[in-house]
Amino acid sequence: MARGSDAAIRPGTALLSVPVVHRGVTVGEIRVEPPGGGLAPVQRRLLADLADGAGLVLRNARLAFELERRLAVISEQAAAISASRRRIAAAQAHERQALERNLHDGAQPHLVAIRMSLGLAEHRISSGAAADQAAPLAAILEGIAARIDGASASLSEIAQGLYPPKLMEEGLCAALQAHVTAMPGETSLEFGDGTEHARFGVDVEAAVCFACLEAMQNARKHAPDAQIRLALARDAGGLRFTVVDTGPGIDPETARGFGLQGMDDRVAAVGGTLEFRSLPGEGTTVSGWVPAEPINEGAAPSRAA
Numbered sequence: 001m002a003r004g005s006d007a008a009i010r011p012g013t014a015l016l017s018v019p020v021v022h023r024g025v026t027v028g029e030i031r032v033e034p035p036g037g038g039l040a041p042v043q044r045r046l047l048a049d050l051a052d053g054a055g056l057v058l059r060n061a062r063l064a065f066e067l068e069r070r071l072a073v074i075s076e077q078a079a080a081i082s083a084s085r086r087r088i089a090a091a092q093a094h095e096r097q098a099l100e101r102n103l104h105d106g107a108q109p110h111l112v113a114i115r116m117s118l119g120l121a122e123h124r125i126s127s128g129a130a131a132d133q134a135a136p137l138a139a140i141l142e143g144i145a146a147r148i149d150g151a152s153a154s155l156s157e158i159a160q161g162l163y164p165p166k167l168m169e170e171g172l173c174a175a176l177q178a179h180v181t182a183m184p185g186e187t188s189l190e191f192g193d194g195t196e197h198a199r200f201g202v203d204v205e206a207a208v209c210f211a212c213l214e215a216m217q218n219a220r221k222h223a224p225d226a227q228i229r230l231a232l233a234r235d236a237g238g239l240r241f242t243v244v245d246t247g248p249g250i251d252p253e254t255a256r257g258f259g260l261q262g263m264d265d266r267v268a269a270v271g272g273t274l275e276f277r278s279l280p281g282e283g284t285t286v287s288g289w290v291p292a293e294p295i296n297e298g299a300a301p302s303r304a305a
Contacts, residue, residue, distance in 0.1 A: 018047055022055035027062060030054065084265050114147045172205040173197070173232065176212055180230060185220055192233025198294040200239065207270045208232075208241055208290060211263040215243035215286040218259050223247020226283070235289060238272070242287040249280045263288070 016039065020028040030051050032039075039047065121140045167175035173196050180189045199205070212230060219228050226247035233240050263286070264274045272290030 016047075018051040020051045020054045020058055022059040027055060027058045081268075084268050087261065087265050111147075111151055114144050114151070117144045117147065167205060167209050168202075171197075171199045172209055175205075175209050176230065176232070179213055179216070183216065183220065183228075185224065185226070185228065187216065187220075187228045188230070190229065190231040190233075192231070194234050194294065195232050195239070200292045200294060203270050204239065204290055204292045207266045207272065208239060208288070211266055211274070211286075211288055212241050212243060214259050214263050219243060219245040219247060219284060222250065223284075237291060237293070238289050239292040240287065240289045242285065244283065244285045246283045249278045249282045249284055251280060252276065252278055260286075 015031045016034055018030045018032075019026050020030060030047065032047065117140050121137055121144075124137060124140075166178050173191060177189055180187050200208075212232075216228055216230060219226060223245050226245040228243065228245045231242045231244075260274070260276055267274045267288045267290060270290050272288055274286070274288040276284075276286055278284035
């Protein structure tokens with residue numbers, strides 16, 4: 001432990017200062033106002049010894065303060081994560097309810113009608129329908145086939161809403177390209193180096209894909225005639241996405257209805273961040289970053305990843 005010394009006491013002002021050093025690092029100082037005759041040698045040595053012993057104390061105090069500050073930051077982050085998880089759980093419950101409604105109002109009526117039509121056909125066959133009933137029976141069976149096609153289309157539409165097949169089979173860029181191509185209005189897509197054919201973890205691809213789709217859909221909804229540009233690029237060991245529109249903009253204070261919380265929760269769930277920038281008359285930018293490294297190119301990530 002380094003010691004304060006006589007040479008470290010600097011008279012010349014009203015106060016004398018002795019640096020407090022711990023393991024070669026100055027962690028503070030002791031200041032005293034000496035009497036009119038100055039300090040005697042024994043007092044100087046006592047002051048130096050005091051500075052010597054105070055080094056560890058001040059170092060520990062500084063460490064305790066830093067630990068308290070970091071604990072406060074961790075507690076704040078834990079609270080934010082807990083709140084985010086609660087919102088995600090609530091959103092999942094809402095999505096399950098929406099799925100139940102879609103199945104009830106979409107596919108279920110088709111299946112009920114199919115069951116009734118099959119019952120009618122079975123009754124006519126079992127009752128020994130005459131040859132002149134062949135045409136009505138054929139019409140019933142044609143109706144059943146049409147109902148089956150309708151139920152299949154309904155279920156396919158619901159399934160695509162849950163997780164786009166192209167996202168799973170061909171990856172993030174292919175899914176975004178398909179959406180941009182089908183989207184009305186002027187919409188462009190830009191891929192940075194190393195992204196167009198890269199595959200990432202399924203959780204990362206899903207989070208980025210749904211955040212981008214939500215941002216583009218909101219932009220088209222609030223600015224139907226605006227130009228929309230989506231950009232995807234590698235950045236600082238992660239993946240950055242940016243959705244920019246040339247619409248009228250929106251007041252950030254009223255932007256919660258823009259679907260930002262859901263996007264933020266999705267991105268935060270994979271360790272990323274989301275930023276929203278908009279001013280009335282200046283368009284809107286939604287950008288996000290998630291930590292991500294490409295996996296083997298061309299290898300579809302497992303849903304269990």
